Amino acid sequence: MKRFKIFVLFSVIIASFAFWACENEIVPELFPSSEFDFTYSSTSLHYVVGEEIHFLDLSVSGSSWEWNFGDGTTSSEQSPVHKYEEPGTYNVTLTVDGTHKVEKKLMISDIVPVVNYTASDEIIVYNQTQISFEVLLENPENKPVEYSWNFPVGTIGEGVDAEGNSSSESPSVVFGSIGSQIVSLTVTIGGKQLTPVNVNVRVNYNQPAKTLYYAVKEGNIMSKKIIDEIDPELNNPFNSGYRSGKHPLTLQYSGDWLYVFDAGTHFGYVNAPDYLTAGDGEIFVISHDGQRKETILENFGGDTFLDFYYGYIDENTQMIYWADRREGLFRTSTSTRNKKFSLSEFDYFVRNNWLGYYGQGISWGNVNGSFTKYNGQWWWAKNTTGSGIFRFTDGDILGRPKEDGDPVPAGGAIHQSFGIRSFVIDDANQRLYFADSRYKMVISSNLDGSGIKVVDNSPFDGEGGTSEPLFITGMAIDGEYVYWAYRGPQPPEGTDPEEYYQANPLHRSGIKRAKLGEDTPVVEYFIEGVEAYGIAIDKMAK
Numbered sequence: 001m002k003r004f005k006i007f008v009l010f011s012v013i014i015a016s017f018a019f020w021a022c023e024n025e026i027v028p029e030l031f032p033s034s035e036f037d038f039t040y041s042s043t044s045l046h047y048v049v050g051e052e053i054h055f056l057d058l059s060v061s062g063s064s065w066e067w068n069f070g071d072g073t074t075s076s077e078q079s080p081v082h083k084y085e086e087p088g089t090y091n092v093t094l095t096v097d098g099t100h101k102v103e104k105k106l107m108i109s110d111i112v113p114v115v116n117y118t119a120s121d122e123i124i125v126y127n128q129t130q131i132s133f134e135v136l137l138e139n140p141e142n143k144p145v146e147y148s149w150n151f152p153v154g155t156i157g158e159g160v161d162a163e164g165n166s167s168s169e170s171p172s173v174v175f176g177s178i179g180s181q182i183v184s185l186t187v188t189i190g191g192k193q194l195t196p197v198n199v200n201v202r203v204n205y206n207q208p209a210k211t212l213y214y215a216v217k218e219g220n221i222m223s224k225k226i227i228d229e230i231d232p233e234l235n236n237p238f239n240s241g242y243r244s245g246k247h248p249l250t251l252q253y254s255g256d257w258l259y260v261f262d263a264g265t266h267f268g269y270v271n272a273p274d275y276l277t278a279g280d281g282e283i284f285v286i287s288h289d290g291q292r293k294e295t296i297l298e299n300f301g302g303d304t305f306l307d308f309y310y311g312y313i314d315e316n317t318q319m320i321y322w323a324d325r326r327e328g329l330f331r332t333s334t335s336t337r338n339k340k341f342s343l344s345e346f347d348y349f350v351r352n353n354w355l356g357y358y359g360q361g362i363s364w365g366n367v368n369g370s371f372t373k374y375n376g377q378w379w380w381a382k383n384t385t386g387s388g389i390f391r392f393t394d395g396d397i398l399g400r401p402k403e404d405g406d407p408v409p410a411g412g413a414i415h416q417s418f419g420i421r422s423f424v425i426d427d428a429n430q431r432l433y434f435a436d437s438r439y440k441m442v443i444s445s446n447l448d449g450s451g452i453k454v455v456d457n458s459p460f461d462g463e464g465g466t467s468e469p470l471f472i473t474g475m476a477i478d479g480e481y482v483y484w485a486y487r488g489p490q491p492p493e494g495t496d497p498e499e500y501y502q503a504n505p506l507h508r509s510g511i512k513r514a515k516l517g518e519d520t521p522v523v524e525y526f527i528e529g530v531e532a533y534g535i536a537i538d539k540m541a542k
Contacts, residue, residue: 035061036094049083055080067093115136124204133171149167152177153177153233180203212537220244222240255315257286262281267464269467295337297336319332320332329380330348379425396411414448414449429516435472437469483512483537511526511527511532
């Protein structure tokens with residue numbers, strides 16, 4: 001009892017002193033005690049504008065309450081109900097008996113429509129599948145609602161006009177084009193227009209077709225069906241929803257997976273010692289239906305010269321091969337997942353000085369280009385400090401530094417006057433197509449290097465400068481065409497872009513192609529207006 005009386009007396013003295021010092025002004029203080037508290041609730045899962053928010057005083061005592069809702073309004077009720085008119089984060093304050101103050105943050109969201117759809121078929125097919133849309137909308141004040149839909153070209157449905165517009169609450173449509181169909185909905189509640197909502201619906205062709213995949217610069221992995229029988233305007237790309245990476249120089253389709261080899265941010269020379277920790281490359285895969293993305297290897301924070309510059313999948317052995325910047329090739333199983341790259345676990349399969357070419361075309365600093373295995377023989381492109389395509393078998397790999405007397409591989413080297421970034425082999429016509437970063441050309445030749453023909457000599461975007469220009473890094477063949485990802489130059493300053501491209505029709509970025517087996521193939525666009533790095537073709541029609 002004595003201790004209790006001393007505490008009360010001390011509290012009274014302090015309170016009296018504060019009263020005297022402030023000249024009768026009582027300053028509320030943030031009171032951490034659980035004796036004073038409040039909570040709030042609503043009927044929805046989250047708090048939206050126009051909704052009744054119920055505030056409940058949980059204080060164990062008190063005779064007066066002052067609420068400040070943070071939006072300029074107040075209340076003196078013990079447990080008031082309040083509506084917010086604008087979205088935002090508000091500081092809500094309750095002051096009990098003028099002295100005990102409790103403050104909490106409350107986030108009020110704007111009303112956002114949620115769009116769902118159901119389809120009459122398991123796989124959505126253009127000109128066939130009926131798709132019904134439904135909107136879930138919080139409308140706490142029951143204000144009048146207006147709907148404004150916009151569907152892609154070719155969409156038909158009751159209430160959908162020729163421009164693809166509809167004011168129906170729950171439209172039912174059939175898409176007349178394939179690819180990623182972007183459906184836009186704008187809702188207006190009580191005269192206030194909400195933020196538009198976009199929905200991506202994947203619509204397939206009505207029969208199997210080959211697919212070209214491409215990695216968009218600073219964008220996503222995209223794909224497009226290779227179909228020449230329908231209007232090109234109805235053949236739209238599919239968006240995988242997965243980012244391409246920094247410099248995805250190689251794509252290859254194998255089995256049911258698209259393999260992406262991302263060279264990371266730095267694809268050229270980096271000064272010492274920065275290169276030792278500048279790595280951020282990755283090898284990852286995306287399933288053919290776009291439902292899964294899995295990491296195989298990553299080099300985050302590692303040596304950037306050991307990032308994953310080019311790649312190749314050997315389907316016979318189920319092995320993944322990749323090239324670093326300039327030293328050699330590595331390999332691992334296609335079943336590898338979620339691994340951190342290290343030289344202790346992933347050693348070289350072949351190095352520059354493990355071949356008889358070392359000192360005779362290949363040198364220590366040769367920058368790598370793409371590579372492949374053809375008829376049991378490796379074809380390995382180099383493009384600076386010695387260049388060309390160097391051919392060798394597994395038996396030609398020394399597994400140690402070359403010594404005097406070691407033979408040059410019998411396969412031989414071709415095109416050593418060209419700086420080859422990428423190439424593909426046309427087996428049916430026994431032709432080689434390659435992109436040369438030295439003369440900035442797409443060229444074809446016989447497999448022995450003879451019969452050189454220029455396919456396209458359009459200028460390139462200049463990424464990488466003159467020392468290590470990327471030029472064209474992605475090439476692919478589908479049996480009828482050779483495709484390449486072309487990143488063209490920007491129109492000169494002060495020039496109207498459309499006038500420039502009309503005068504220079506092959507300077508526009510895109511995926512170009514030319515028919516195989518023709519003496520003077522005509523270059524055309526398969527996709528216009530896109531900048532891409534690696535490309536790949538799934539030749540198994542799906």
